[in-house]
Amino acid sequence: MGRIMEIDIVDLAYNGKSIGYDENGKVTFVKGGLPGEKVKVKVVKNKRNYNQAKLLEIITKSPERIPAVCEHDDICGGCTWQDLEYERQLSYKREQVIACLEHIGGIKDIEVGEIQPSPEKFYYRNKMEYSFHIVPKEEIPEGFVLGMHERGRFDRIFNINKCYLQSEMSNQVFSYLRSEIARLDIPIYDLIAHRGFLRFVIYREGKFTGQSMLNIVTGKGDFVAKQELTESLTKQFPDLTTIVWTVNSTMSNIAKGDVREILYGPGYIEEEILGFRFRVSPGSFFQTNSRQTEALYKTAIEFAAIREGDTVLDLYCGAGTIGLCASAGASEVIGIELEEEAVASARLNAEINSISNCRFYAGAVRKVLLQKELKSKSFSPVFVDPPRAGMHPKAFKRLLEINTDRIVYISCNPSTFARDAAELIQAGYRLRRLVPFDMFPHTMHIELVSCFEKI
Numbered sequence: 001m002g003r004i005m006e007i008d009i010v011d012l013a014y015n016g017k018s019i020g021y022d023e024n025g026k027v028t029f030v031k032g033g034l035p036g037e038k039v040k041v042k043v044v045k046n047k048r049n050y051n052q053a054k055l056l057e058i059i060t061k062s063p064e065r066i067p068a069v070c071e072h073d074d075i076c077g078g079c080t081w082q083d084l085e086y087e088r089q090l091s092y093k094r095e096q097v098i099a100c101l102e103h104i105g106g107i108k109d110i111e112v113g114e115i116q117p118s119p120e121k122f123y124y125r126n127k128m129e130y131s132f133h134i135v136p137k138e139e140i141p142e143g144f145v146l147g148m149h150e151r152g153r154f155d156r157i158f159n160i161n162k163c164y165l166q167s168e169m170s171n172q173v174f175s176y177l178r179s180e181i182a183r184l185d186i187p188i189y190d191l192i193a194h195r196g197f198l199r200f201v202i203y204r205e206g207k208f209t210g211q212s213m214l215n216i217v218t219g220k221g222d223f224v225a226k227q228e229l230t231e232s233l234t235k236q237f238p239d240l241t242t243i244v245w246t247v248n249s250t251m252s253n254i255a256k257g258d259v260r261e262i263l264y265g266p267g268y269i270e271e272e273i274l275g276f277r278f279r280v281s282p283g284s285f286f287q288t289n290s291r292q293t294e295a296l297y298k299t300a301i302e303f304a305a306i307r308e309g310d311t312v313l314d315l316y317c318g319a320g321t322i323g324l325c326a327s328a329g330a331s332e333v334i335g336i337e338l339e340e341e342a343v344a345s346a347r348l349n350a351e352i353n354s355i356s357n358c359r360f361y362a363g364a365v366r367k368v369l370l371q372k373e374l375k376s377k378s379f380s381p382v383f384v385d386p387p388r389a390g391m392h393p394k395a396f397k398r399l400l401e402i403n404t405d406r407i408v409y410i411s412c413n414p415s416t417f418a419r420d421a422a423e424l425i426q427a428g429y430r431l432r433r434l435v436p437f438d439m440f441p442h443t444m445h446i447e448l449v450s451c452f453e454k455i
């Protein structure tokens with residue numbers, strides 16, 4: 001039985017949990033709870049250096065606490081801070097960036113810019129991924145759910161009636177799909193027995209183009225009802241521009257695989273960013289908040305200060321978006337990206353926008369940068385936009401070997417950014433500017449754009 005105690009919440013941690021101290025001064029992380037609140041909690045993990053506790057009751061409420069708009073706020077793993085005023089979410093996120101720089105990177109003498117709020121606080125996502133899960137018919141008559149994970153539960157999915165982070169159309173598509181799957185009696189994938197069929201559904205849309213795509217991810221097998229389902233979906237949603245069927249025949253529980261068939265439309269959508277048109281294919285990365293992406297790219301390009309004759313390097317380039325948006329003033333842009341599908345999109349995106357000075361390489365940054373034709377070039381500036389884990393040590397070594405005078409580092413994880421930033425400073429760079437961006441209101445995620453110059 002966990003100990004029950006009353007504590008004062010004094011801060012928020014990067015993982016979205018709140019922080020208080022027990023009577024012995026041991027730090028206690030609580031799910032829920034806001035700074036300034038007195039709460040009753042139950043200790044669920046008693047470690048040597050910290051406790052983890054479950055919120056039982058809010059004794060004194062923070063004046064910053066607001067009612068969450070979403071009916072699923074108490075269980076959904078998507079949002080963390082819907083019950084915290086947006087202005088406060090922003091200031092906490094900025095403080096987190098400063099704390100990571102100080103505590104992880106030992107960087108204190110940098111003026112962190114004002115955090116840029118998302119142009120939309122709700123309905124901002126252009127992509128949503130739902131999972132299927134079998135449940136007993138006594139619980140839900142259909143015998144399955146299609147939705148998000150419950151907070152902190154990898155094994156529990158719940159039906160979402162309406163999610164406020166995605167568009168009204170995507171909510172309607174998911175809800176209609178749920179009823180059609182029940183009507184057509186399409187089997188759901190069983191994660192334990194590794195049998196069955198439907199695994200995930202991903203909805204993507206172009207916020208500026210109005211195009212939308214449904215990607216149905218299944219296990220192995222014949223999609224018997226595919227035609228009937230496609231006809232019914234496109235009749236119900238004439239604005240749905242494409243439907244694809246992807247097969248993940250592996251045991252790993254991820255919404256990825258090989259596109260087996262385009263069931264309707266062209267098999268991709270397009271989105272517009274800063275006046276450029278980009279193809280978004282089912283498997284390729286694309287920034288999730290289109291409107292805020294425009295603001296983030298603008299800042300990144302401003303920081304890059306591209307001069308005539310510059311050869312620009314775009315590391316971790318995805319579908320080539322940053323490099324293509326920045327290509328106008330440069331002599332040449334070279335993009336490097338691991339995923340073949342994204343590189344194919346990047347090449348196509350260059351063609352669609354009639355851009356002829358960009359070239360894209362498929363492969364890991366640490367390997368591609370060793371290629372002879374790239375080793376002989378001198379790059380300036382270099383855009384770096386790695387996944388959450390930050391740069392691989394070997395990729396980082398290659399970056400230093402390039403010896404560029406300007407690096408624009410975009411990050412979706414202030415912790416790994418702080419680590420890499422400290423190493424860049426040690427290697428003779430100065431962190432000149434840093435601006436945090438809120439790409440994901442109501443969640444704990446933080447994005448930032450920074451600029452390093454060789455001293």
Ligand SMILES: C[S@@+](CC[C@H](N)C(=O)[O-])C[C@H]1O[C@@H](n2cnc3c(N)ncnc32)[C@H](O)[C@@H]1O
Pocket residue numbers: 285286287315316317318319320321322336337338339342363364365366385386387392412
């Ligand atoms: C945060 S995304 C950035 C994409 C792009 N810059 C944009 O703004 O849309 C990171 C990208 O890095 C790619 N990636 C991951 N590991 C990589 C590696 N070792 N080498 C090259 N690219 C990698 C991912 O596939 C993904 O497209």
